[in-house]
Amino acid sequence: MENVLTVDGVCKNYGKFTALNNVSLSVPKGSVFGLLGPNGAGKTSLIRIINQITLPDSGFVLLDGEPLQKHHIQNIGYLPEERGLYKSMKVGEQALYLAQLKGMSYADAKKKLKYWFEKFGISDWWNKKIQELSKGMAQKVQFIVTVMHNPKLLIFDEPFSGFDPVNANLIKDEILQLRDEGATIIFSTHRMESVEELCDYIALIDKSNKILDGKLIEIKQQFKTNRFEVGVSCANEQALLTEIKTNFIAEKVKPVAYNENLRLLVNLKKEETSKHLIKFLNNKAQITHFTEVIPSVNDIFLKAVANNE
């Protein structure tokens, strides 16, 4: 698949501190790409390099196959984590100004803004000052400002902070719609459940190094631990538990379904498959529940970071 963004061997030092150490990534076109990492890992440094706010010490970044140039600014929409607007400037005036800074003409900007303001039902805010709006309202304006120039690449750093669940959902749908319309989205957040929900690809940066990247499904494959969750219904659960524990590594958890009296998390050995377990259980009890435990992004994150220690 074609890559919108290629980061190759990027290093960045601030004095003696290394913010990025030989980081390479590829962001496929039309994907939602999760850029993850603990605080201070170097995500923001990387995003700033992509936005040409700072330059890498070495390595290069390609956008659509071309080395980053000034005019690429209008192909990128960036919603920084540290964001804000001029407090004493009127909403419309400010949005027009920021749109023109992105290279839009006055007329285009005005048309586009009208579209977005109507879409969000906030047309009557045009002449209000930002300081008269609530934080959530200002965030909506900020979102519009980020996307209004139809960029190919959108970078969202914690896009949902400051939104209530209703509006967070609205923004999420907008992001997905933009993706469907052809934009590629880089998404940096600490909310793992939204990564799970939105991202096709992820990259994990820790201590200035990229420690993991790829398709989310494949990474999950990589991180699965041959662990299964089973529920059974049987006559003597105590006897069964002892028997299972002699054959497998298992731990008991609270039964969930009404028709089961034993629920277990079972870790299989490398050479074993689910067949072994099913076969074993089928002879002794009635299986009510059987799933493979897929690691969550949260688990992967914690594990990868712990391994990097």
Next chain:
Amino acid sequence: MSKLKLIIKREFLAKVKNKSFIILTILSPMLMVGLMMLIIFLNDKNSEKIKTIAFVDESTLLASAFIDEETTKYIDLTALGLQEAKLKTAAFYNGLVYIPKNNNLQNLSKGIRYYSADMPSIHVVDNIESILEKKISDLKIAKLLVDVEKIKAAETTVEIDAENFSGVKSSKMGSILRMIAGGGFGYLIFMFIIIYGTSVMRSVIEEKTSRIIEVIISSVKPFQLMLGKILGNALAGILQFVIWMILAGLLLFIITAVFSVDTAGSESAIGQINPEMIRQVNESATSNLQLILQEIKNLPILTMCFSFIFYFLGGYLIYSSIYAAIGAAVDSETDTQQFMMPVLMPLVIAIYVGFSVIENPHGPIALGFSLFPLTSPIVMLMRIPFGVPWWQIAVSMFLLIISFIGIVWFAAKIYRVGILMYGKKPSYKELYKWLKY
């Protein structure tokens, strides 16, 4: 429209639309004029109050010298004797002049006293002294059997009209005007640099605290933003200056048209000139006014206005880029203090040096400080009304431009790093490190 233009436009409008700008621009000249009028008015009121001064002349020789004046009446209390006269004066009059009994004309001037409830003003004492001096000299001359009238006829006043080699006339009044003009312009630049420099700094801090900075610099280069901000504010400053000059011109026109005589009279009353001169001035009020107007015309006004704009821009660009760097380095205005001192220092020194320079505009100190780029905008501007050789202006402007480029480069580096740093107040050492990022 180019991005720099957009930024300049926004910064300019943000500044000009601000209420405080409008108030400062329109109201402050009116306030100034109002204040001046008030001073003139109070001064007039004060001197209009008629004083009554009593005298006891035991010598009987000097009583005839006390002739009632416009603002002072004299009452002869010689008949009451000193003790009685003192009591009466304390109750009814402003002061009492006591001239002891004395037959010898040579000693007549000795032992004369002035009694009053409070400390008399120098003005009053001077006036009485000059009255008595004149009378005693007249008496002495009369004793020599010379006709006083003839002597008076022989007295001459000399007023020297100074003129430089290119034919520009100047006078004492002209020098005073030059001092006022030079000092005023220098002080104006000082004020403008501080006001607009701080305004640039505030605007940088605002962008940092409102966290819009990262949104903007993902669209434009930090240097563009800094430059746009500085230029936008400079335009607002020039606009303010032009408005002030136009208002000043209008006011000058109105004053000369309507209050011509009054102003001339009161203006010399403000200057500390002795009463003798006041009388003269009052007599020749109209011609004096013409003299002042002539002197104002003689000032190199165009050169002054252009050099004001040049030095304002030069000085302002240097200082405001430093201010911008400071604003970028800190998180809030309260953190700026440690960096402000070294910035304000040369400005304050320039003002102090400048005010001594206008007394000796062509000395070595004047020359040195008007070439040094951190002080030249103020000091050179104060010298210009007195006429400065063109090569000095050229050197000073050249140095200003060179250092402006250097300082802006240096400030831009700090600015670029500083705007993205949150949360901690940097030390000078850290600022130095930023230069190398």
